[in-house]
Amino acid sequence: GAVVSQHPSRVICKSGTSVKIECRSLDFQATTMFWYRQFPKQSLMLMATSNEGSKATYEQGVEKDKFLINHASLTLSTLTVTSAHPEDSSFYICSAYGTGDEAFFGQGTRLTVV
Amino acid sequence: GENVEQHPSTLSVQEGDSAVIKCTYSDSASNYFPWYKQELGKRPQLIIDIRSNVGEKKDQRIAVTLNKTAKHFSLHITETQPEDSAVYFCAALPRAAGNKLTFGGGTRVLVKP
Numbered sequence A: 001g002a003v004v005s006q007h008p009s010r011v012i013c014k015s016g017t018s019v020k021i022e023c024r025s026l027d028f029q030a031t032t033m034f035w036y037r038q039f040p041k042q043s044l045m046l047m048a049t050s051n052e053g054s055k056a057t058y059e060q061g062v063e064k065d066k067f068l069i070n071h072a073s074l075t076l077s078t079l080t081v082t083s084a085h086p087e088d089s090s091f092y093i094c095s096a097y098g099t100g101d102e103a104f105f106g107q108g109t110r111l112t113v114v
Numbered sequence B: 001g002e003n004v005e006q007h008p009s010t011l012s013v014q015e016g017d018s019a020v021i022k023c024t025y026s027d028s029a030s031n032y033f034p035w036y037k038q039e040l041g042k043r044p045q046l047i048i049d050i051r052s053n054v055g056e057k058k059d060q061r062i063a064v065t066l067n068k069t070a071k072h073f074s075l076h077i078t079e080t081q082p083e084d085s086a087v088y089f090c091a092a093l094p095r096a097a098g099n100k101l102t103f104g105g106g107t108r109v110l111v112k113p
Helices: none
Strands: A004-007 A010-013 A019-025 A032-038 A045-051 A067-073 A076-081 A090-097 A103-105 A109-113 B004-007 B010-014 B019-025 B030-038 B045-051 B056-059 B062-067 B072-077 B086-094 B107-112
Touching: A004 A090, A010 A019, A019 A032, A019 A090, A019 A109, A032 A067, A032 A076, A045 A067, A045 A076, A076 A090, B004 B086, B010 B019, B019 B030, B019 B086, B019 B107, B030 B062, B045 B056, B045 B062, B072 B086
Parallel strands: A010 A109, B010 B107
Antiparallel strands: A004 A019, A019 A076, A032 A045, A032 A090, A067 A076, A090 A103, A090 A109, B004 B019, B019 B072, B030 B045, B030 B086, B056 B062, B062 B072, B086 B107
16 A cells, blocks of 8 residues: 655654654655644544645644645645644644545654643 | 544453444545554554445454445454454545545454453
């Protein structure tokens, strides 16, 4: 199947700083990627849809100025958590589709804001 | 938008017994229903999926059933093993949603040896 690679897998940052997470499709092109957030013992919640060459579309309640998404190429989407606070600590996961309906997920990024 | 409910939230079974997880969805336009297994700190892994033109699908110890009329779909794991312990998520994909999967709340399965 298709491979989606996400980096970093873990990051600890200080409150008020920004963190960038990368999501790459390794063996296919993805015009659309998806970013999810998962709090402990909870489900995956879609944050935004990343669209290559255009603005991301955000789900209701997700602050677009806080979670900046850039999809500059067909294989790379980045999520930047700006001015991070402890409540932003979570597991962030990206996904993309190959040629069918199956979604392929990145490894996830465990963000801890201290 | 689509809403997916999943039950139970936790399930404890004895090794060798069967486990059943049930989901309901709200959008009749949904036509693809995957099931994922997620181990702690790892990415969700697709274990089986079913499309709306099929009522049942089986892959070794895992089976999924779909009732389109009732908007129900279920995961069945037979002969459970300790390595089946994980969190399982159902999901639904509406045809016109731009590939936006909606996940159920998850079921934490514990298989006791």
